[in-house]
Amino acid sequence: xxxxxxxxxxxxxxxxxxxxxxxxxxxxxxxxxxxxxxxxxxxxxxxxxxxxxxxxxxxxxxxxxxxxxxxxxxxxxxxxxxxxxxxxxxxxxxxxxxxxxxxxxxxxxxxxxxxxxxxxxxxxxxxxxxxxxxxxxxxxxxxxxxxxxxxxxxxxxxxxxxxxxxxxxxxxxxxxxxxxxxxxxxxxxxxxxxxxxxxxxxxxxxxxxxxxxxxxxxxxxxxxxxxxxxxxxxxxxxxxxxxxxxxxxxxxxxxxxxxxxxxxxxxxxxxxxxxxxxxxxxxxxxxxxxxxxxxxxxxxxxxxxxxxxxxxxxxxxxxxxxxxxxxxxxxxxxxxxxxxxxxxxxxxxxxxxxxxxxxxxxxxxxxxxxxxxxxxxxxxxxxxxxxxxxxxxxxxxxxxxxxxxxxxxxxxxxxxxxxxxxxxxxxxxxxxxxxxxxxxxxxxxxxxxxxxxxxxxxxxxxxxxxxxxxxxxxxxxxxxxxxxxxxxxxxxxxxxxxxxxxxxxxxxxxxxxxxxxxxxxxxxxxxxxxxxxxxxxxxxxxxxxxxxxxxxxxxxxxxxxxxxxxxxxxxxxxxxxxxxxxx
Amino acid sequence: xxxxxxxxxxxxxxxxxxxxxxxxxxxxxxxxxxxxxxxxxxxxxxxxxxxxxxxxxxxxxxxxxxxxxxxxxxxxxxxxxxxxxxxxxxxxxxxxxxxxxxxxxxxxxxxxxxxxxxxxxxxxxxxxxxxxxxxxxxxxxxxxxxxxxxxxxxxxxxxxxxxxxxxxxxxxxxxxxxxxxxxxxxxxxxxxxxxxxxxxxxxxxxxxxxxxxxxxxxxxxxxxxxxxxxxxxxxxxxxxxxxxxxxxxxxxxxxxxxxxxxxxxxxxxxxxxxxxxxxxxxxxxxxx
Ligand code: HEM
Numbered sequence: 001x002x003x004x005x006x007x008x009x010x011x012x013x014x015x016x017x018x019x020x021x022x023x024x025x026x027x028x029x030x031x032x033x034x035x036x037x038x039x040x041x042x043x044x045x046x047x048x049x050x051x052x053x054x055x056x057x058x059x060x061x062x063x064x065x066x067x068x069x070x071x072x073x074x075x076x077x078x079x080x081x082x083x084x085x086x087x088x089x090x091x092x093x094x095x096x097x098x099x100x101x102x103x104x105x106x107x108x109x110x111x112x113x114x115x116x117x118x119x120x121x122x123x124x125x126x127x128x129x130x131x132x133x134x135x136x137x138x139x140x141x142x143x144x145x146x147x148x149x150x151x152x153x154x155x156x157x158x159x160x161x162x163x164x165x166x167x168x169x170x171x172x173x174x175x176x177x178x179x180x181x182x183x184x185x186x187x188x189x190x191x192x193x194x195x196x197x198x199x200x201x202x203x204x205x206x207x208x209x210x211x212x213x214x215x216x217x218x219x220x221x222x223x224x225x226x227x228x229x230x231x232x233x234x235x236x237x238x239x240x241x242x243x244x245x246x247x248x249x250x251x252x253x254x255x256x257x258x259x260x261x262x263x264x265x266x267x268x269x270x271x272x273x274x275x276x277x278x279x280x281x282x283x284x285x286x287x288x289x290x291x292x293x294x295x296x297x298x299x300x301x302x303x304x305x306x307x308x309x310x311x312x313x314x315x316x317x318x319x320x321x322x323x324x325x326x327x328x329x330x331x332x333x334x335x336x337x338x339x340x341x342x343x344x345x346x347x348x349x350x351x352x353x354x355x356x357x358x359x360x361x362x363x364x365x366x367x368x369x370x371x372x373x374x375x376x377x378x379x380x381x382x383x384x385x386x387x388x389x390x391x392x393x394x395x396x397x398x399x400x401x402x403x404x405x406x407x408x409x410x411x412x413x414x415x416x417x418x419x420x421x422x423x424x425x426x427x428x429x430x431x432x433x434x435x436x437x438x439x440x441x442x443x444x445x446x447x448x449x450x451x452x453x454x455x456x457x458x459x460x461x462x463x464x465x466x467x468x469x470x471x472x473x474x475x476x477x478x479x480x481x482x483x484x485x486x487x488x489x490x491x492x493x494x495x496x497x498x499x500x501x502x503x504x505x506x507x508x509x510x511x512x513x514x515x516x517x518x519x520x521x522x523x524x525x526x527x528x529x530x531x532x533x534x535x536x537x538x539x540x541x542x543x544x545x546x547x548x549x550x551x552x553x554x555x556x557x558x559x560x561x562x563x564x565x566x567x568x569x570x571x572x573x574x575x576x577x578x579x580x581x582x583x
Numbered sequence: 584x585x586x587x588x589x590x591x592x593x594x595x596x597x598x599x600x601x602x603x604x605x606x607x608x609x610x611x612x613x614x615x616x617x618x619x620x621x622x623x624x625x626x627x628x629x630x631x632x633x634x635x636x637x638x639x640x641x642x643x644x645x646x647x648x649x650x651x652x653x654x655x656x657x658x659x660x661x662x663x664x665x666x667x668x669x670x671x672x673x674x675x676x677x678x679x680x681x682x683x684x685x686x687x688x689x690x691x692x693x694x695x696x697x698x699x700x701x702x703x704x705x706x707x708x709x710x711x712x713x714x715x716x717x718x719x720x721x722x723x724x725x726x727x728x729x730x731x732x733x734x735x736x737x738x739x740x741x742x743x744x745x746x747x748x749x750x751x752x753x754x755x756x757x758x759x760x761x762x763x764x765x766x767x768x769x770x771x772x773x774x775x776x777x778x779x780x781x782x783x784x785x786x787x788x789x790x791x792x793x794x795x796x797x798x799x800x801x802x803x804x805x806x807x808x809x810x811x812x813x814x815x816x817x818x819x820x821x822x823x824x825x826x827x828x829x830x831x832x833x834x835x836x837x838x839x840x841x842x843x844x845x846x847x848x849x850x851x852x853x854x855x856x857x858x859x860x861x862x863x864x865x866x867x868x869x870x871x
Contacts, residue, residue, distance in 0.1 A: 057854035061847070095818060098745050112825070123826055130842035131850070138847060181752065181761065182834070275857055282853045290846060295826030296838050301819075302761050303752045311756040311834075312766025312774065318839025409836040411767035420694065420771035 050272045051252040051265035055142045057279060061135035064283040065128045066238065072125040073227065079115050081107040082223030084179065084216040093300050101179075101304035104219045108178035108299055124291030129171050131287065133319045136164045140361075144394055147382040148251045149365040151375060156244045161362045163237050166230055168319050173226040175317055178297075179219055184305025185314045188213065189327070196346035214307060254380045254492035256485045263379070315409060325407030326353050329428045361397055364390070371524045373499060385454070386493050388447035389528040395443040396436035403432050444531070451533035454490050457482055459536055459544040481545070491535045499525035632713075639714025642707055646688045655718045666692070673791065674721020675712035680787035682708045694771030695794060722790045722800070729806055730786035732814045740814055747815030750808055754799065762832040763816055768795050778820050782813045 050056075083103040089096050091106065092113050111118035140160060143149055149157040172190075176183040191213045195201040210217035249263050258264045266272050290296075302311065316324055326349030333344040368390065369375075384391040406413060407428040414421045461479035469475055482490075501515070501522045536544070644653060650667030652658050657669035667689070670677075681687040685699040703711065712724060735743060752761070758774035760766045765776040772795055777785065786809055792798030799809070830837040 052858050054851070054855040054858040057858060058851070061850050061854070094741060095744055095748055095815075095822070098742075099749065119826060127842065127846065130838065131846045134842055134847045135850070138851070181756075279853070279857060282857075283850060286846060286849055286853075290841070293827045294841060294845075295824055295829050297835070298826050298829070300825070301832075303748065306752070309752045309756065311752070312758055312760040313764065313834035313836070315835040317835055318842060321839065412833055412836045414767035414771070415765055415773050418771070418773075420769075421767050422770050 049263045049265045049267055050250055051263060053253060055146070056250065058135060058139040058142050060276060060279055061283055062132055062139055063238065064280045065132035065135055065287070066234065067280070068128040068284060068287050069125060069132060070231070072121045072128065073231075075117075075121045076111060076125060077227055079107060079111045079118065080104070080177070080223075082177065082220045084214075084219050096300065096303070099304065102219070104177060104179040105299070105304045108180070112300060120288075120291050123294070123296050124287050125174075126296045127290040127294070128287045129174060130296075130317060130319075131283075133164070133167050133171060136160070136167055140164060141394060141398070144361070144364070145384040145387075145391055146251070147378065147387055147390070150378040151369070152248055152377050153244070153251075154365060154369075156241060156248070157365055158362070159237055159241050159244070161358075163234065163241065165358070166234055166237070170226060170230040170234065171317055171319055173222045173230065175297075176222055177219060177226060178299045179305050180297075180299035181302035181305055181309060181311055182297075182299075182314055184214065184307070185310060186316050186320075187218065188307070189316075189324075192346055193350040196343040196350060198340070198342055198347075214305070249379065251379050251381050253489075255489045258380065258492075260377065260379045312411065315412075318405070321408040322357070322401055322404035323350060323354050323408075325404035325410075325428070326350070328410055329407045329425050329432075331429070357397070357400065361394075364393060367524075368528075371499065371521055371528060372497070373521075380492065382493065385447040385450040386532075388444045388451070388532055391447050392440045392442075392444035396440040399439045400432060400436045403428060403435060407432075448531055448533055455533060455536055458487055458490050459540065491541075493535060495534050496529035496532050498522075498529050635710050635713045636717045637714075638707075639710035639712070639717075642703070642711055643714050646702070647711070650689065655715060664692075670715050670718060672719035672721045673715065675716040675724045676722040676787045677791040677793075678712040678715045679708060679724045680784055680791055680793065682711060683787075684784055686793070695768075695773060698775075725783065725786045725790065727783075730782045730810065730813060732782065732810050732817065735810075735814070743811045743814040744818045746808070747811030747813070747818075750804065751812050751815050754797075754804070755812070758796065760833065763819055764832040778816060780816070782817075785809075785813050785816060 081103040085103055086100050087103060087106060088098060088100050089106050089109065091097070091109055093109050096109065108122070111122055113119070143157065143160065172186070176187050176190075191205055191209065194205045194208060197204060205213065208218070208221075209215040250265070252258050252263055252265065255264075266275075303309070315321070327346070330345050330349040333348075335342040335344065407424070410421060410424045410428070413419055413424055461481040464478045464480050466478045467475055468478055499522050501518045643651075643655070647655075647667070650658055651670050652667070655670035658666040660666050678687075682703055683701065685701050686696045688702060689696040690699070701708075709724075715721075716723065732740065732743065751763075755763075755777075758766055758768065759777050760774075763776060763778040766774050768774055774796070777788075780788075788796065789799040789804060789809055789812070790801070801809075804812075830841060
């Protein structure tokens, strides 16, 4: 961890340690600095320190994918015609020559077949859209599982969630632009979702589509959303997200020398920038390879959108998959009152359930904060096992998501595994309620088990794998103490406190206001934390140390696997002796 | 009017006689039967010699009657399910399709009879077909002039492909998928992949509508339109995958799988590598 920082900057004072006589570039920089004060700002930020861990780079995948989306998307705008007016295709894709189609679709074919590099750009754009949202998901999961959302980063958590929602919306808008059979089918579903809104549904749909579906205004409208409005919002929010990141500084894993007050890692320049820059090229490379080698959204095969057509295998991009799954397994419930139909069969899966699920994940940090009443700042991350309830909740949500995903692809499952569509539907209807709780329970117990194992390591050392036979024939495994650093890392966490209701009556013997909420809070607190295993106390640790020293009088403090000679007379013998095991 | 009315009037006196109803029904039946025989695409008898029909019946009794009945009348199980449907009127084309693609003779009941190796020689199939055709009029086996697209010039073929694509997307892709990759049907059934099926069987499938598939008679989709579809399916087969590896031609599901497993998978791998790389070198530095 000892990085020689003298090469990067050697002064903290107001004047930069630069050459005495500035050259031409220096003069320009100086001129700019006098007016913008950039040097001071930059010096501070260029020496910003970033900790190193693979999971801290997941957000970067999303960031770089967004950059790729901007680049490839701009290329596409040069040829794309966002119009639904109809013309007869005369381009070079012979299978559709002479077919009437919208200009949007025709221009997508044009990009694919007649623009040099156009198909590559389209495919890269689409793959990076899929990667962008997937990366946001895994990034969010990492933030969630490590408790990185805790104070002071709550706002950034909300910004991140908004980015995710906007990203999905942006993706859906883009998916709808080429006006092929699948995008039209997707829009038809969107139309259905809108129309399922009680009372105002039809009006909203007519307003959006400029009349009866499909109308002829939607694609120009979506285009503005897709290339201007949402990217603008995304850009602004990403900016805010990054600013807050720099402002709060990055979180880090606990370890020796890492506290709530510092950040241990590499400075922005040169190490981190080089790494991040390199990572951009990696992301770009993977996207380019996928765009070049793997077909995505082959719109020419789908054909132009025609409301009278549909195809087997109609699915949205993966990030809309759970909405599709919900729709597919929903029983056909409707209520008729006063000549109106309330379509529960569309409203619940389309308008309520996805947002409910999403809201639960977004809301969890706030629930947790309320329950713990923890208002301290946290810059050290938690290992997922040390927040068993939270980790289990995420595991359950991921399971739910996966099940709904599978339900959205039920036809593909049916044909590829020779299952019955009907059975899949019945199975899923039950599974989405039954399986996540089971996963929740198992994950929670698993985490608690891991916590126990950690405590054992701290107290009794690690298992060496060395089996000893005692003179009276009994076998036992030897343990060796772990190093100070590991012990520190394992115990560098706070104890969970369980909230209790002080007293439910005030001094006059009247039920105090807010008692009900307090009781709920206490119950939740107990449910969330009571079963957790707390780290050993200092006395326990002392006692264990003492005990260990007493048994084998070894103070090796090994973190690597034991060589196997800790308990024999190997060290006493000649070096020429054949070692028992290589190490 | 009068002239005409008189005999009719006389006839109408017997209108309510006991035999009149029967007579009318008989007349009607004769008429429709005759008309049907005259206009139906399949004139069952003629070229099918009696011997062939007899041979077919023998084969049928051995291989098919267990499920379809000794006279092709169909067999019901005790609980009311159909072991095999009645084959009266399904026509020679249905037999040629079912036996030719190896679906029949079915081996065991199930949601859908799978395809197997052909169990009969072409001659035997022809005999079976002749026999089933003799049970009642139905579509005859199409000839090469019906389903072959070899006679088309390149230009005609191009036009046929374009028309065929439109017909295919309107009538077939709902079950068979945009690329003919197949799709799921309720209760464990499925519409099979139809890229690469022989033109004759494509034609017969449309003509006879096997299982859950609709029947596209020649009045519904003309012979030319069927040829257009065949030309289109052929072109799907011939086309290169412009975008690269096609991921099975089943739409966005496989794209999502690749985005996660390949895309996110490899990028997380890269991230781990980048993060681990410096950590390792710095550790060595720190130790040395
Ligand atoms: C601000 C930058 C962006 C611009 C200028 C842009 C532009 C475009 C254009 C013109 C199209 C239609 C062209 C075609 O496919 O032939 C398109 C399609 C698409 N866009 Fe974007 N886009 C941008 C950002 C995004 C983002 C951030 C996403 C995803 C979250 C996205 C997802 C899509 C998708 C999925 C398609 C359909 C592509 C296809 O059919 O192959 N775009 N975009």
